[in-house]
Amino acid sequence: MTSFAKEFTKGIWKENPVLVLALGMCPTLATSSNASNALAMGLATTFVLVCSNLVISLIRGIVPDKIRIPCYIVVISTFVTVTDLFMKAYAPPAIYKALGIFLPLITVNCIVLGRAEAFASKNGLFLSLLDGAGMGFGFTLALTVVGVIREFLSAGTIFNLHMQCWESGFAVLGQAPGGFIVLGFVLAGMNCLNIRKARKNGARYEPPPEFDCHNCALCDFGRTDEK
Amino acid sequence: MTDLRKKSGILYLSFALFLICAAAAAVMAFTALLTEKPIRQRQKSLVEENLKLVLPDFDAVKERKISGSDGTDSVLFLAEKDGKPAGKAVQTSTMNGYGGKIEALVSFDPANRVRRIVVISHNETPGIGTRVVERKAVRRLWDVLKGQKTEEGLPANEALDSYEGRTGDELSPGTVHFVSGATISSNAMLDLVRRAADILKEEESH
Numbered sequence: 001m002t003s004f005a006k007e008f009t010k011g012i013w014k015e016n017p018v019l020v021l022a023l024g025m026c027p028t029l030a031t032s033s034n035a036s037n038a039l040a041m042g043l044a045t046t047f048v049l050v051c052s053n054l055v056i057s058l059i060r061g062i063v064p065d066k067i068r069i070p071c072y073i074v075v076i077s078t079f080v081t082v083t084d085l086f087m088k089a090y091a092p093p094a095i096y097k098a099l100g101i102f103l104p105l106i107t108v109n110c111i112v113l114g115r116a117e118a119f120a121s122k123n124g125l126f127l128s129l130l131d132g133a134g135m136g137f138g139f140t141l142a143l144t145v146v147g148v149i150r151e152f153l154s155a156g157t158i159f160n161l162h163m164q165c166w167e168s169g170f171a172v173l174g175q176a177p178g179g180f181i182v183l184g185f186v187l188a189g190m191n192c193l194n195i196r197k198a199r200k201n202g203a204r205y206e207p208p209p210e211f212d213c214h215n216c217a218l219c220d221f222g223r224t225d226e227k
Numbered sequence: 228m229t230d231l232r233k234k235s236g237i238l239y240l241s242f243a244l245f246l247i248c249a250a251a252a253a254v255m256a257f258t259a260l261l262t263e264k265p266i267r268q269r270q271k272s273l274v275e276e277n278l279k280l281v282l283p284d285f286d287a288v289k290e291r292k293i294s295g296s297d298g299t300d301s302v303l304f305l306a307e308k309d310g311k312p313a314g315k316a317v318q319t320s321t322m323n324g325y326g327g328k329i330e331a332l333v334s335f336d337p338a339n340r341v342r343r344i345v346v347i348s349h350n351e352t353p354g355i356g357t358r359v360v361e362r363k364a365v366r367r368l369w370d371v372l373k374g375q376k377t378e379e380g381l382p383a384n385e386a387l388d389s390y391e392g393r394t395g396d397e398l399s400p401g402t403v404h405f406v407s408g409a410t411i412s413s414n415a416m417l418d419l420v421r422r423a424a425d426i427l428k429e430e431e432s433h
């Protein structure tokens with residue numbers, strides 16, 4: 001696999017922002033109550049992510065280190081405002097209303113600022129574009145999967161199409177606590193797949209070392225034992 | 228050339244931040260300019276579409292804003308066709324919903340009986356309170372697979388439809404449909420329609 005493809009696909013599985021990095025939980029729980037909202041939220045975030053990654057990669061040479069965070073936030077919030085206005089004008093009214101406050105809140109979504117700081121500020125234009133698109137796609141995919149499961153179990157519909165398995169399901173799954181439960185099961189399923197894949201190759205599944213608590217720069221907890 | 232990233236003089240920092248903010252402001256202003264018209268048009272057409280749902284055929288609408296004593300704003304719509312009155316509708320709200328405010332458009336026939344109700348905004352619990360307020364067209368998997376066409380027009384809602392054909396004085400928990408498990412939402416809806424009927428009565432009396 002070439003490194004270009006790797007930059008794109010890492011956001012979808014290996015470093016999926018929601019399911020592996022556990023970033024952006026708030027919009028995930030709030031907007032994944034049905035599949036259409038989840039998809040719309042994912043696409044809006046992807047747009048912001050790609051644009052902000054591009055611009056931040058472009059200006060990375062002239063932004064002084066000391067004020068880089070405010071600069072990134074200004075860039076991100078600009079694109080969020082642009083997205084908000086365009087969705088207000090052209091997206092289906094029901095979806096715009098359902099996303100509500102979570103659309104402007106993309107500004108403070110950890111994924112967007114996280115990618116700006118960890119990737120776009122250190123890499124070139126094309127790589128940053130791929131990284132943003134991959135991360136956004138992974139976010140959209142995770143959100144939509146959770147959304148489809150929650151919508152099907154809570155209302156018996158998928159993308160508002162009634163599946164005729166049951167009339168009305170478990171209402172709790174349509175609300176925030178149900179979001180946690182479904183997300184937990186999706187995480188478990190993903191870990192299960194990873195472990196099974198590793199076992200087939202005769203290895204033991206380890207999460208990528210950079211996400212291990214031992215490697216977190218913020219704390220030395222557990223750094224001395226085990227190693 | 229010095230590395231701009233390592234600069235830390237206060238003047239350069241301010242200048243860099245100013246430049247980025249100015250560019251951001253320009254982009255946002257341009258977008259706002261671009262979307263201003265479609266957004267306004269859309270808000271206008273939303274009101275019109277809701278009116279079309281509840282009123283019979285009309286070609287002109289007069290609006291009258293009414294501020295209630297408790298701070299809620301209502302709008303009385305008088306629709307006309309060829310210069311003759313074609314129908315009337317009241318847009319009003321109640322704060323008694325399970326999730327707070329419910330806003331709805333209620334239309335009346337010439338004898339001031341409720342004609343049709345469309346809830347514009349609400350915050351009721353999905354799956355419980357929404358059974359009282361939401362009209363949702365359900366497309367079923369087998370119908371789509373069989374190529375059956377979905378029904379056009381306003382989707383039915385048992386609770387909202389039970390108000391039709393009644394005057395404001397006839398509305399009570401005994402005459403309209405209350406959804407079990409959603410008593411608060413049902414009470415709020417009853418309160419809202421009564422309000423609408425009262426507003427209409429008040430307006431027509433002077």
